[in-house]
Amino acid sequence: MSILRNVRLAATTIADHLTEAPFVLALQILRRLPSTIVRPAASGLASLAPQSSSAALLLASHAAGDDAGLERRFENALRRGPTPEHARKAAEVALAAGRTEWADRFLSRATESTQLAATTARRRWYDGDMTSAVDVLRGQPGNASKQRQRLESELRVFQGWRPSLASTSMQPEPRRVLHLLTNSVPHTGSGYARRSHSILSAQAREGWEPLAVTRLAYPVQIGVLNARDTDVVDGVRYQRLLPETMAKSMDGRLQQQAEELLQVAREFRPSVIHTTTHFVNGLVAREVASALGIPWVYEVRGQLADTWASTRDPEAKSSERYRLFTEREADVMRSADLVVTLGESMKRNILAAGVPEERILLSPNAVGGAYLDEPLTHAEARSALGLDSDALYIGTISSLVDYEGLEDLVTSFALLAPRLPKLKLIVVGGGTAAPALRDQVRRLGLIDSVLFPGRVPADKAQLFHQALDVFVVPRKDLSVTRSVTPLKPVEALASARPVVASRLDALQEIVHDGVNGRLGEPSDPVGLAEVLFEMLEDDGMRRRLGAAGRQHVLATRTWEANAKACVQAYEVLASNHTRRAS
Structure with a gap:
């Protein structure tokens, strides 16, 4: 019966997208499929009619990473004088692809379309x-x-709506914590999911019993039709909220999620609830904790309003959404019993939002498990991956999104390649910027020297860390990158590999110039190339910086140390709540 329930949930999601945003749905599906399938198929479809500007072929050009072809089709469509409905559909594709300038041009030609308002x-x-x-x-x-x-x-949610729950009696069980998560392993392999799993596993080793509950309808909504109600990974239990039917509206779904989470919590009887950004998780966790009379923790892993704004024009930071987003995040942080965050840069932002310093706990991105073992040699890792053991490798493991600045890394590689014939570039991961990066590599004639393995499992990601001579983090200078400390360079340092990163506050908490890596100016591919060239020419420097990086990470950034600090804070919160209740 569960598979029928899951199919119904998925069908509801698809039906909603088909009626409201079919082109966004199409792109989301294409992005979830393996690039080794999507890109050749999309390229083949686009080649059948190189001059056509139909919506399907516009999507195919974008999915194939053919930016020049997409531009050409847009220009052809405008030159031929599209019908109002054709112009509207072209605007939809442009908008789904984030090409707002083209969306605006087509919308000006779609004034007589009956669906223009949508x-x-x-x-x-x-x-x-x-x-x-x-x-x-x-x-x-x-x-x-x-x-x-x-x-x-x-x-309504952005304007301050909150779920409504009646108070209910529950006797908390000591040393139990309920985590509310957006996504999780084994169905999502993102840095978010891996950090969550590392925290849960480490807390279990500290003698606490964690239970993770994921958002309503996950993972069915990402296409996992055979999802079960519970997954157990490395002894950690993940419980899913998979209802027979799901509310149509955002506030309705959050109310439904709060009610279902309350029922889970009454059965599990935690002494603390812990959730993560963004604020909608906080809205649900806060009301469930309030209904049960227990403390709750909000973990700030990112500046998500800034992440949203980073994909848009600078004016986005003056928009209604940005203002409401930041207000809701600040409200949720101030109402939490404890705010956990990744580093000093983010802590400063939390303090500025009005959270007292004594209610903030630093829990940096860290390492554990296999990263604590002695790393493989370059040759051993490359042999396991089928790579050339004699080559030089630079690269990154990352979400392939615009603010990571990976186009600058490709440009730097193009400058270095003639000077270092054995040099190769590896870009591991997936994301919205992947098609443009592949197109850039193709235009520069570097296809034979650049590898795009796509998303890989955690154990394979560790091999890629160990295969690299230098790990590179070329992030752009934006609000989100100045504040958020990523996980992957910490893993690279634990692998005894030096890191070259942009000179940004958050990254300088990880990379110490001349000690465990080097820093360069953001958005400066020429300068980045020179820093990389110096390191690639000096094997002794690379080994010295890598060894120092591993030593520092093992001393200061482990999940075990984080878990000890976190569960100590849980004990204090639970004890204080018990005294107040009595």
Whole structure:
């Protein structure tokens, strides 16, 4: 029966996207499929009609990473004078691909389309003009009316709506903690999921009993139709909230999630609830903890309003969405009994939001498990991966998104390749920037020297760390990158590999110039190439910096140390709540 339930949940999600945003759905599906399948298929489809500007072929060009081909098709469409409906669909594709300048040009040609309001609303929503997007849809029939209701619901949440739960009696069980997560292993292999699993495992080793509960309808909503109600990974239990039916609106789903989480918590009887960014998790955890009369912890892993703004024009930071997003995050942080975060840069932002310093705990990205073992040699790791043992390798393991600055890394590699004939570049991971990066490599004639393995399991990621001569973090200078400390360079240092990173506050908490790596100016591929050249020419320097990096990480950044500090804080919170209750 569970498979039938899961199919119904997935079908509901697909149906909602098909009626409201079919092109966004198509791109999401394509991004989840292996690039080794998607890119050749999309390229083949695009080659069948190189001059066509149909919506399907526009999508195919984007999925194939053919930016030049996409531009050409957009230009052809405008030159031929598209019908209003064709122009609207082209605007939808452009918007789904983040090409707002083209979306605006096509929308100006779509004024007579009967569905113009829906696309105009999506365009305004993209810019963060939430109220205006809702207003555009007022009085519109059919699917546009459903779209308005959905956007109104999300706007209510951003404006301060919260779930409503009645107080209920429960006797907490000591040394039990319930974690509310957005996603998790084994279905998601992101840094978020891996950090969560490392924390849960380490807390279990400290004598606590953790239970992780993931968001409503996960992982069915990401396409895992055979999902079970419970997964156990390395002894850690992950419980899923998979209802027979799901509310249509955002506030309705959060209310449903809060009610289901409350039921789980009453059965599990935790003494603490712990959740993570972003604020919707906090809304649910706060109300469940309040209903049960127990403390709750909010873990700030990112500046997600800034992450959203980083993919848009600078004006996004003046938008309604950005303002409401930051207000809700600040409100949730201030109401938590304890705020956990990754580093000093993020701590400063939390202090600025009005959280007292005594309610903030640092829990940096760290390592454990196999990373504590002596790393393999370069030759051993390369042999395991089928790589050339005599080559020089630079690269990164990352989410392939714009703010990571990976186009600068490719440019730097292009400058270095003629000077270092044995040099290779490895870019491990997936994300929205992957097609453009592959296209850049193709245009520079570097296909034979650059490897894109895609997303890989954790054990294989560790092999890639050990295969590299230098790990590179070329992040752009943005609010989000100045504050958020990533996990992957910590793992590289634990692997005794030096790191070259952009000179940003958050990265300088990890990389100490001349001690365990080098720093360069962000968005300066020429300067980055020179720093890399110096390191690649000096094997002794690389080994010295790598050894120092591993020693420092093992002394200061382990999941065991984090877990000890966190469960001590849990004990204090639970004890204080018990005294207040009595």
